[in-house]
Structure formats: structure tokens, C-alpha cells
Amino acid sequence: MAIKTVIRQVNEHVGETVVIGSWLNNKRSSGKIQFLQLRDGTGYIQAVVVKSEVSEDTWNNAKSLTQESSMYVTGVIREEPRSQSGYEMTVTDLEILHLTENYPITPKEHGVDFLMDHRHLWLRSSKQRAIMVIRAQIISAIQDFFDQNGFTLVDPPILTPTSAEGTTNLFHTKYFEEDAYLTQSGQLYMEAAAMALGKVYSFGPTFRAEKSKTRRHLIEFWMIEPEMAFTDHEESLKVQEQFIAHVVQSVLANCRTELEAVGRDVSKLENIKAPFPRITYDEAIEFLNSQDFDIPWGEDFGAPHETAIAERYDKPVFITHYPAGIKAFYMKPDPNRPEVVLCADMIAPEGYGEIIGGSQRIDDPELMEARFNEHNLSMDTYQWYMDLRKYGSVPHSGFGLGLERTVAWICGLDHVRETIPFPRTLYRLYP
Amino acid sequence: MAIKTVIRQVNEHVGETVVIGSWLNNKRSSGKIQFLQLRDGTGYIQAVVVKSEVSEDTWNNAKSLTQESSMYVTGVIREEPRSQSGYEMTVTDLEILHLTENYPITPKEHGVDFLMDHRHLWLRSSKQRAIMVIRAQIISAIQDFFDQNGFTLVDPPILTPTSAEGTTNLFHTKYFEEDAYLTQSGQLYMEAAAMALGKVYSFGPTFRAEKSKTRRHLIEFWMIEPEMAFTDHEESLKVQEQFIAHVVQSVLANCRTELEAVGRDVSKLENIKAPFPRITYDEAIEFLNSQDFDIPWGEDFGAPHETAIAERYDKPVFITHYPAGIKAFYMKPDPNRPEVVLCADMIAPEGYGEIIGGSQRIDDPELMEARFNEHNLSMDTYQWYMDLRKYGSVPHSGFGLGLERTVAWICGLDHVRETIPFPRTLYRLYP
Ligand SMILES: [Mg+2]
Ligand SMILES: [Mg+2]
Numbered sequence: 057m058a059i060k061t062v063i064r065q066v067n068e069h070v071g072e073t074v075v076i077g078s079w080l081n082n083k084r085s086s087g088k089i090q091f092l093q094l095r096d097g098t099g100y101i102q103a104v105v106v107k108s109e110v111s112e113d114t115w116n117n118a119k120s121l122t123q124e125s126s127m128y129v130t131g132v133i134r135e136e137p138r139s140q141s142g143y144e145m146t147v148t149d150l151e152i153l154h155l156t157e158n159y160p161i162t163p164k165e166h167g168v169d170f171l172m173d174h175r176h177l178w179l180r181s182s183k184q185r186a187i188m189v190i191r192a193q194i195i196s197a198i199q200d201f202f203d204q205n206g207f208t209l210v211d212p213p214i215l216t217p218t219s220a221e222g223t224t225n226l227f228h229t230k231y232f233e234e235d236a237y238l239t240q241s242g243q244l245y246m247e248a249a250a251m252a253l254g255k256v257y258s259f260g261p262t263f264r265a266e267k268s269k270t271r272r273h274l275i276e277f278w279m280i281e282p283e284m285a286f287t288d289h290e291e292s293l294k295v296q297e298q299f300i301a302h303v304v305q306s307v308l309a310n311c312r313t314e315l316e317a318v319g320r321d322v323s324k325l326e327n328i329k330a331p332f333p334r335i336t337y338d339e340a341i342e343f344l345n346s347q348d349f350d351i352p353w354g355e356d357f358g359a360p361h362e363t364a365i366a367e368r369y370d371k372p373v374f375i376t377h378y379p380a381g382i383k384a385f386y387m388k389p390d391p392n393r394p395e396v397v398l399c400a401d402m403i404a405p406e407g408y409g410e411i412i413g414g415s416q417r418i419d420d421p422e423l424m425e426a427r428f429n430e431h432n433l434s435m436d437t438y439q440w441y442m443d444l445r446k447y448g449s450v451p452h453s454g455f456g457l458g459l460e461r462t463v464a465w466i467c468g469l470d471h472v473r474e475t476i477p478f479p480r481t482l483y484r485l486y487p
Numbered sequence: 488m489a490i491k492t493v494i495r496q497v498n499e500h501v502g503e504t505v506v507i508g509s510w511l512n513n514k515r516s517s518g519k520i521q522f523l524q525l526r527d528g529t530g531y532i533q534a535v536v537v538k539s540e541v542s543e544d545t546w547n548n549a550k551s552l553t554q555e556s557s558m559y560v561t562g563v564i565r566e567e568p569r570s571q572s573g574y575e576m577t578v579t580d581l582e583i584l585h586l587t588e589n590y591p592i593t594p595k596e597h598g599v600d601f602l603m604d605h606r607h608l609w610l611r612s613s614k615q616r617a618i619m620v621i622r623a624q625i626i627s628a629i630q631d632f633f634d635q636n637g638f639t640l641v642d643p644p645i646l647t648p649t650s651a652e653g654t655t656n657l658f659h660t661k662y663f664e665e666d667a668y669l670t671q672s673g674q675l676y677m678e679a680a681a682m683a684l685g686k687v688y689s690f691g692p693t694f695r696a697e698k699s700k701t702r703r704h705l706i707e708f709w710m711i712e713p714e715m716a717f718t719d720h721e722e723s724l725k726v727q728e729q730f731i732a733h734v735v736q737s738v739l740a741n742c743r744t745e746l747e748a749v750g751r752d753v754s755k756l757e758n759i760k761a762p763f764p765r766i767t768y769d770e771a772i773e774f775l776n777s778q779d780f781d782i783p784w785g786e787d788f789g790a791p792h793e794t795a796i797a798e799r800y801d802k803p804v805f806i807t808h809y810p811a812g813i814k815a816f817y818m819k820p821d822p823n824r825p826e827v828v829l830c831a832d833m834i835a836p837e838g839y840g841e842i843i844g845g846s847q848r849i850d851d852p853e854l855m856e857a858r859f860n861e862h863n864l865s866m867d868t869y870q871w872y873m874d875l876r877k878y879g880s881v882p883h884s885g886f887g888l889g890l891e892r893t894v895a896w897i898c899g900l901d902h903v904r905e906t907i908p909f910p911r912t913l914y915r916l917y918p
Contacts, residue, residue, distance in 0.1 A: 060717075062637065062685060077717030079682075079879045097685025097716060098637065126879040128717075154850075154880040176676075176871040177878060179683035188684060192640040199630060206493065206529065209623040213909040214645070214669075214692045215658075215707055217916050227646075229658045229669070231706075231916050232698070238645075238660070238669075245607075245909055248918070251510075252610035253619060254493060254528025260692065261645050267663070275662075276646055285528060286491075286508030286559075419585075440607040440918035447608060448510045448555040449585040478644040478676055485648050485662050487679070487871035 058130045064098035066133045066143045073148065075130045076101075079180070080121045082163075090118050092147070094129065097185070102136075103129055103145040110147060117150045123162070124180070126153040175478055176487045186317035187474055190307055191463045193314075195259070197306035198280055198457075201299050202257045207282060210249040210256040212242025218437050220244065220385065227265050238263040243454060244386075244441050246283035247417060250452055251444055257282040269482045271471040272359070272409055274460055276480040283454035289388075289398035289416040292453035293374060296402060296412055297330040299457075300372060304328040307466055320468040324406065327370050334374040337396065340365055356382040363407045372411065376400040385427045387415040398453075408465035414455025421445040489561045494530035497564045497574045504579065506561045507532075510611070511552045513594075521549045523578070525560065528616070533567075534560055534576040541578060548581045554593070555611070557584040606909060607918045617748035618905055621738055622894045624745075626690070628737035629711055629888075632730050633688045638713060641680040641687040643673025649868050651675065651816065658696050669694040674885060675817075675872050677714035678848060681883055682875055688713035700913045702902040703790070703840055705891055707911035714885035720819075720829035720847040723884035724805060727833060727843055728761040730888075731803060735759040738897055751899040755837065758801050765805040768827065771796055787813040794838045803842065805831040816858045818846040829884075839896035845886025852876040 058075040066074065081100065082093040090105040105118040121127070130149035135142060161177055171178045178184055202209070215236045219226055226237040242258045249256045258281045266273065282299075284292065304325050307315070315322055335343075344351050344361055351361065357375070366373055377396040380389060387397035399415035418424045424445045428438065435442065463475035473479040478487060489506040497505065512531065513524040521536040536549040552558070561580035566573060592608055602609045609615055633640070646667045650657055657668040673689045680687040689712045697704065713730075715723065735756050738746070746753055766774075775782050775792055782792065788806070797804060808827040811820060818828035830846035849855045855876045859869065866873065894906035904910040909918060 064637065077881060079881075097639075097681070097683060124879040126881045153882070156878045159878050174871075174874075176679035176874060179680060185683055188641065188680075189639060195640055196630070196634060199627070203627060206495065208528075208620060209626055210619065210908050211692070211709060213707060213911060215694070215911055215916065227660045227662070227667075229660045231658070231911075232696075232913065234916055236658075236916055245918075248607035249610065249619075249908060250528070252528060252616055261642070263646070265663075276644060278642060437917075440605075443605075443607060447587045447590050448557040450508060450510075450557045451584070477641050477680060480644060480646055480662075482663065485646065485665055485667055486868075487676075 062098040063094070063096045063101045063141070066101060066141075066145070069133045070135055070143070071132065073130065073132050074145075075128050076145070077128055077153075078126070080123060080125045080127070082123070083121060085119075090115075092118060092121065092129070095180070095182075099141060100182070101141055101143060101145055102139055103131060103147050105147045105150070110149075114147065114150045117152050118147070120152070120155060122156050122159070124156040124159040126156075127151060128153065172473070172479070172484060173486070179477065182317050184474065186314035187463070187467055187469070188477060189314045190311050190318070190467055191459075191475060193307050193311050194303055194459070194463060194466065197303045198259065198299075200306070201302045202282065205255070205295075207255040207257045208253045210246060210253065210258055211260060212239065212245035212249075212258050212281075214239050214261065220431070220433055220438065220441075225264050225266050227263050240264055241279065241456060242281050243283065243456065246281050246454060247444055247452065248440070250283040250285045250454070251448065251450070255282070255284045255287075267482060270359075272461060272464075274472055274476065274479055274481060277472075277476070278459040280457040280459060281454065283452065285450050285452045287453045288451055289400070289453055292414055292416065292455060293334070293376075293400060294330075296374075296400075296414060296455055297332040297372075300332075300402070300412070301328055301330045303462070304466060315467075318467045318469070320466075324370070324468075325466065328372070332371050332374055332402070333369050334376055334400070335365070336377045337375055337379065338377070340375050343368075354379050354381060359409055362403050362409050366403045366405050366407065370405060372402050372404050374400040374402055383415070385431045385433070386417050386424075388418045389423075404461070404465040406465065406468070408461060410458075411461050411465065412455050412457050414453065416451065416453040419445060419449045419451050421449060494525070494527045494532045494572070496529075497532060497572075497576070500564045501566055501574070502563065504561065504563050505576075506559050507576070508559055508584075509557070511554060511556045511558070513554070514552060516550075523549060523552065523560070526611070526613075530572060531613070532572055532574060532576055533570055534562060534578050536578040536581070541580075545578065545581045548583050549578070551583070551586060553587050553590070555587040555590040557587075558582060559584065603904070603910070603915060604917070610908065613748050615905065617745035618894070618898055618900070619908060620745045621742050621749070621898055622890075622906060624738050624742050625734055625890070625894060625897065628734045629690065629730075631737070632733045633713065636686070636726075638686040638688045639684045641677060641684065641689055642691060643670065643676035643680075643689050643712075645670050645692065651862070651864055651869065651872075656695050656697050658694050671695055672710065672887060673712050674714065674887065677712050677885060678875055678883065679871070681714040681716045681885070682879065682881070685717075686713070686715045698913060701790075703892060705903055705907065705910055705912060708903075708907070709890040711888040711890060712885065714883065716881050716883045718884045719882055720831075720884055723845055723847065723886060724765070724807075724831060725761075727805075727831075727845060727886055728763040728803075731763075731833070731843070732759055732761045734893070735897060746898075749898045749900070751897075755801070755899075756897065759803070763802050763805055763833070764800050765807055765831070766796070767808045768806055768810065769808070771806050785810050785812060790840055793834050793840050797834045797836055797838065801836060803833050803835050805833055807831040814846070816862045816864075817848050817855075819849045820854075835892070835896040837896065837899070839892060841889075842892050842896065843886050843888050845884065847882065847884040850876060850880045850882050852880060
């Protein structure tokens with residue numbers, strides 16, 4: 057009996073007869089030999105069918121295979137240094153499961169809309185599969201980092217009664233008799249969790265109903281939001297740079313084949329190790345104005361500003377101490393200079409923009425109440441958040457990582473739409 | 488300088504002076520000694536303040552502490568076999584961060600509504616914290632199992648154009664000009680992903696807008712949905728029982744203290760090892776009718792039926808081969824008996840009900856098309872799903888695990904509302 061295995065594990069079966077469920081990726085023939093390029097989702101292998109060594113049925117089955125036809129193929133695994141995977145299969149038997157006709161995605165070029173309409177099939181192509189494998193490795197590295205550093209995973213709610221930053225860009229739904237909105241960030245809930253569990257992190261979907269169409273934005277995207285009790289801004293920056301370095305090094309260690317499949321220049325990633333450079337908002341403004349930009353103090357940076365700053369470094373760069381006026385209400389003012397806050401954005405290299413935003417949070421109950429009033433936050437809705445300052449308030453910090461931008465940067469992709477299995481963009485809810 | 492650490496790691500600092508950010512859980516005093524019960528989210532420790540050995544300020548600071556007051560406490564770690572954690576701290580210094588007044592959750596009994604209104608604070612209590620730690624351990628064990636068994640994590644979309652099982656129980660939102668619904672299951676998308684990646688699993692939130700109020704239901708809950716290409720019903724059952732056994736054994740190995748804090752009888756969990764018992768739907772009907780039940784063949788089981796069946800076993804039990812009419816349209820009929828499908832529900836012991844539902848999927852394009860017509864599924868909306876059978880269809884199986892019911896069972900809880908940080912129930916969207 058042949059052993060059932062998968063392509064990734066053929067190295068454990070050299071000299072043995074195995075059976076592999078697979079799809080035809082491509083084939084070529086030289087009259088008496090057919091070379092089948094097979095894929096099974098775990099990898100790629102060449103299966104060789106020699107006319108003189110197989111039954112007529114097996115030979116004809118192989119001949120009838122079209123792109124994306126599915127089969128159980130039986131054969132002997134051999135080491136083959138000339139092949140990319142290092143192994144080949146000599147076929148002894150071939151059972152066709154399904155002959156595919158007119159597979160829509162062919163080796164020729166297709167337009168983006170066509171590929172997005174066929175996302176459920178496009179995922180089978182080698183580059184898209186590689187991106188999904190790297191995405192999964194990034195997620196796994198994220199979980200490892202936080203699990204190994206004493207964080208507890210906490211899932212904040214997706215359906216929320218409102219948002220402290222306004223409901224204009226939120227998706228609305230009727231929650232029985234009440235109004236509910238899809239979360240844009242779980243941070244406030246993570247602050248509550250940090251007071252119960254010390255160090256926590258979330259991993260989940262977030263939503264922004266924004267009518268913007270850029271290569272950096274998705275409507276539905278995944279965020280990682282760590283929050284740490286008894287942790288100040290400075291300690292938080294150290295966690296952030298170690299975290300990102302761990303993720304990048306873990307992809308380099310585990311996804312060489314996939315990085316090659318997406319055409320990534322890995323030399324750009326090898327250098328991503330802590331510490332990361334830091335500049336203040338003030339220094340950034342000064343630099344920008346020394347270049348072609350004309351940006352007054354107090355204005356937020358856009359993508360061109362971020363790119364100009366990032367270009368000076370071959371690692372992610374922290375921009376710290378933004379003016380309070382352009383940052384969120386909960387950020388703690390710098391005690392030495394209250395017009396700026398203890399915050400940082402981490403800007404990825406190579407023009408990939410902001411991947412992390414974080415800050416120390418206000419812990420003083422009176423200042424928080426003042427901020428509530430300035431921002432017209434309803435005490436009814438946010439009493440629970442105010443309670444975190446009323447009962448045992450402590451210094452704490454946290455940050456949010458955008459998963460898809462991180463995947464785009466690590467894979468070196470032009471557009472975030474390829475970083476998620478089924479992207480939701482302004483005009484795309486299908487498939 | 489005192490080393491900053493957390494309670495979970497005091498074992499690494501015996502004989503050293505450390506500083507710990509913490510909250511007062513409780514205290515008692517004997518005039519010249521104060522015993523502070525501290526928590527920091529990572530654990531509990533007793534800190535001893537001896538009047539003759541500290542400054543007057545430190546003594547008075549300790550005296551002024553109320554429940555949930557926050558502080559940095561400095562002291563020397565000692566081994567103390569009589570204490571539950573095995574360690575104690577001799578305090579040398581105590582810096583108050585925030586004195587709490589009138590903390591709403593006191594050691595006396597509170598009603599469920601009161602506790603749920605204060606969920607953001609209730610999470611700080613030792614039982615609720617322990618449940619959250621066990622939940623995180625369960626999630627970590629789930630990820631480990633799938634990562635170690637060759638599965639790739641894939642995130643299916645949350646916003647979907649419609650649902651194959653009708654939109655009555657779905658939350659609706661406007662997606663710009665289109666209608667969108669919050670996902671109830673990512674399964675169909677996971678089938679597409681399995682054809683690209685072989686074995687995949689999802690971990691994400693799902694939603695059911697059902698006006699039911701039982702101790703087993705949440706409006707917003709998390710599901711794990713694995714899907715496996717080239718895998719039949721029988722192989723899928725093997726994965727399921729190994730998976731559940733791994734999760735339970737991993738919680739037993741890593742969360743003894745937390746299981747004790749929730750009052751779990753762990754002897755009920757120690758036996759949860761593969762293989763699990765199996766009975767067919769037919770046998771279950773026969774058994775139920777031999778008892779006090781009167782249930783005709785073809786009707787679905789409710790909670791009392793499931794409990795009666797589960798009570799016969801001290802492990803989870805598979806009920807297999809349900810009638811096609813009461814199961815989902817995509818389940819594959821048993822080739823030997825097409826009126827039943829190749830499916831199984833896994834029922835947890837001790838009355839916790841169904842935790843897994845799974846099946847082999849229809850792979851025959853013609854049968855799938857017939858099912859589409861029977862169920863009035865629009866080819867416009869589901870063309871992409873039909874494509875999975877049109878292009879390289881293969882035998883495949885999958886299942887879905889409900890996270891919160893699994894947490895309830897492993898923790899031995901009466902109600903799922905305590906299994907998730909911020910539960911969403913029929914009348915509860917706050918905090
Ligand atoms: Mg920014
Ligand atoms: Mg059922």
C-alpha cells in the first residue's frame with residue numbers, strides 16, 4: 057500500500073511509494089516521457105511518467121490532464137538535485153479525480169479586476185499562495201512573541217455601542233432595538249483588560265467605512281493591539297522594536313522559498329534588528345522644511361512626508377512626540393512639554409508608511425475627565441472607560457499594528473489588496 | 488536599584504530586592520505587621536510590612552491602602568512554603584500610585600446584571616481572570632495543534648454579500664451602495680482556501696442575530712473552522728478527536744492554578760484522550776426512544792437530547808450520519824445510503840452540548856448544482872463557490888469549533904457569558 061503524504065513531506069519518503077492528492081500546475085512532454093508539474097497547496101513537485109514503465113491507462117490519464125485537473129498520483133520519491141525542491145516522483149499510477157475545462161486563470165497576463173473577481177481561484181497561483189503562507193507565518197510569529205513575553209491574548213468586542221472618535225467612518229447595524237457599530241479599534245477595551253491581566257494583546261478584524269481608495273487602505277483589516285500596565289512610553293518603544301524585529305527575522309528563517317516566490321529582495325529585511333532609529337516630530341518638521349516640503353508645526357504627516365522621512369533609514373523609524381492636537385484624546389502629555397504627547401508612529405522603510413501607532417495613555421482621572429468634556433464624550437457611554445482611572449489607575453502604554461501593511465512591506469507588494477485572502481475594498485465585496 | 492518584575496516571575500528573584508506594580512486585593516493587619524494581598528494580573532503574592540523595619544511613610548502608605556488601590560511596592564522576595572504561590576515579599580518601600588475610593592465590586596455577593604454592567608472591573612476578580620487565562624491557553628493550544636499538523640491560518644472575510652443559509656439571523660449593514668451582512672461562518676471561503684493551500688484553518692468572530700436567550704448562546708462568538716483538501720469524513724473525525732484531546736491536555740498541563748481558581752473538577756478532564764466514542768444518528772434515535780423521549784427519525788436533536796446522549800460517556804461523543812434534510816446543503820450524502828450525510832456533531836460531556844459540527848463536502852459538480860437549485864441559491868452570488876467544483880474538484884472535509892462553548896466546558900461554567908471578555912447577549916452591548 058502506498059503511503060498518503062503531501063509534497064512538503066516527500067523528503068521523509070525517499071525510495072518509498074507514496075500517493076499524493078494534487079492538481080496539475082503545468083506539464084511538458086517529449087513523446088515518451090511526460091513531466092507533470094504538480095501542486096497540492098503545501099508545495100510543488102515534478103512527477104515523471106515514462107511510457108514504457110506505466111500501464112496504457114496511466115499514460116493516457118496523464119496525457120488527458122489539463123491545468124488545474126485534480127488527481128491522486130502514486131509513485132516513488134527520488135532525490136533530484138537539479139529540481140528546485142530537491143525531489144522528484146517517478147509515477148506508477150494516476151487516478152484522475154476531476155478533469156478541468158477552460159480554467160479561467162492562464163499563464164498569460166490578466167487585469168486586476170479580472171483577478172479580483174476570481175480571487176477564490178487566483179489564490180491557487182504560486183505568488184498568491186506564497187503571500188498567504190508568509191501572512192500566516194507573520195501571525196504565528198506575532199503570537200509567539202507575545203506568548204513568550206508574558207502577554208495574554210484577549211479578544212475585544214467587534215460590535216460596540218459607539219466610538220470615541222466619532223461614528224462617521226463606522227459601519228452601522230441594528231442590534232435588536234439598539235444601534236451598534238463595527239469596531240475600529242479595540243484599544244479602550246484592551247486598557248480594561250490590562251488592568252485585569254497586566255500585559256495583553258488582541259488579534260482581530262477592524263473596519264473603516266472610508267471612501268478612500270489608496271494602495272495602503274482596506275475597508276476590513278486585521279489589527280494587533282497590545283496594552284501594558286505599569287509600562288511607560290520608553291518601555292513600550294523597546295517592546296515595539298523587539299517585536300517587529302522578531303517578526304521579520306522569523307519570516308526570514310521560515311519562508312525563504314515563499315519570499316523568493318514573491319520576488320522579495322531579502323537583503324532589505326536582513327538588517328531589521330533592534331534598536332530602531334527615532335526622531336521627534338519637531339526634528340521631522342525641520343527636516344521636511346529643509347527639503348522641498350512646506351509644512352507648519354502642528355500639521356499631521358501624509359504619505360509623501362512619511363516616505364521622505366523613511367527614505368533616510370534602512371530600518372523602521374519611530375517619529376515621537378507629536379502635537380497633542382493631531383493625536384487621540386487618550387494620549388498622555390509630555391510632563392516637560394504638555395503641547396506634545398508621549399506617542400510614536402513607526403514608519404516602515406521603502407515607502408510602506410505607518411505600520412504602528414502607539415502611546416502612553418492618560419492615567420490622571422482629572423485630566424481624563426477634562427479630555428472627555430473637550431471631546432464631548434458621553435459619560436453614559438464611556439463611564440466604564442472613566443472607571444479605569446477612577447479605580448486603581450496606573451501608568452500604562454499600548455500600540456496597534458496594522459497586519460496587512462506589515463504583510464505588504466515584508467512581501468514587498470505594491471498594494472495591500474494582495475495581503476488578505478478576500479480583500480474588502482471600496483467597490484469590492486465579492487467573492 | 489530594585490529590579491522591576493512581575494509576580495509570575497518572583498521565583499527568579501529569591502533574595503533580591505524587586506519592585507512590582509500592583510493592586511491591593513485584600514489586606515489584614517495585626518497592629519505591628521500588615522499583610523498585603525497583591526495582584527498584578529500575572530498572579531498573587533503576599534507582601535509583609537513590618538512596622539519596625541520600614542519608614543513611617545511606608546507604614547502609613549500601607550495603612551491607607553484600600554481595595555484596588557495601585558502602587559509600586561519594593562521589597563525582598565523570600566521562599567515561603569506556607570503561602571499558596573510559594574513566595575512572599577518583605578516590603579522595604581511603597582509608592583502609592585492611586586488610592587481607590589468605593590470600589591464597586593466588594594467581596595459580598597453581587598447580582599449577574601450588576602456584574603455584567605461592571606464587566607470592565609469584574610475581569611479583575613480571580614475567577615474571571617482565571618477564565619481569561621484559560622481561554623488564552625485554549626486558543627494557543629488550538630494554534631499549536633494546527634501549526635504542527637501542516638495547516639495554514641487563513642482569515643475569511645467578516646463582511647459578506649449574503650449567506651447561503653438565509654439572511655434572517657444575520658446583522659445587516661450598508662456597505663457604501665451595497666448590502667452586506669456579518670459572517671455567520673467562514674466555511675465556504677475556507678473551502679476555496681483549502682484548494683489553494685491544502686489544509687487551512689480560521690480563527691475569528693462570527694455573529695448570529697438570534698433572539699434566543701440561553702446559557703449556551705452568544706450573539707458574537709469566535710469560531711475555529713479547519714478545512715482539508717483530499718480528506719474524507721473518517722480522516723476528519725480522527726483530526727477532530729486528536730485536536731480536542733490536545734487542547735484539553737494542554738490546559739491541564741499549563742493552567743492548574745487557574746483551573747483551581749474556577750473550581751473545576753479536573754478528574755473529569757484527565758480522561759479526555761483520543762479515540763472518542765461514536766454513535767450514528769439512527770442509534771441515537773433508538774436510544775432516545777428507549778428512554779423517556781419520543782422523537783421520530785428525521786427530527787433534529789435539541790439540548791435535552793444531546794445531554795441524554797452525552798451522559799452515557801465520560802468523553803465527547805460523535806453523533807454521525809444525520810438525515811440530509813436537517814443538515815446543511817453542502818454535506819456529502821453517504822454513497823451507501825444517500826438519505827444520510829457524511830457528517831458528525833461532537834457533543835461535549837457534562838451537558839455542555841455540541842462543540843463541533845463537521846462533514847465531508849459535496850465534490851460532485853452536478854449534485855452541487857442540484858442542491859443550489861433546491862435551496863434557491865443565486866448563481867450570481869455563489870458562482871465563486873460553484874467554481875470550486877468546476878475547476879479541479881477534490882474530496883474534502885472540514886469542521887467548526889465554537890470557542891466559547893469549549894471554554895465553558897473546560898472551565899466547568901454554567902453560562903457562556905463568562906467565557907468571553909466583553910459578552911454580547913440579547914440585551915447587552917455595554918460595556
Ligand atoms: Mg499617522
Ligand atoms: Mg446540532
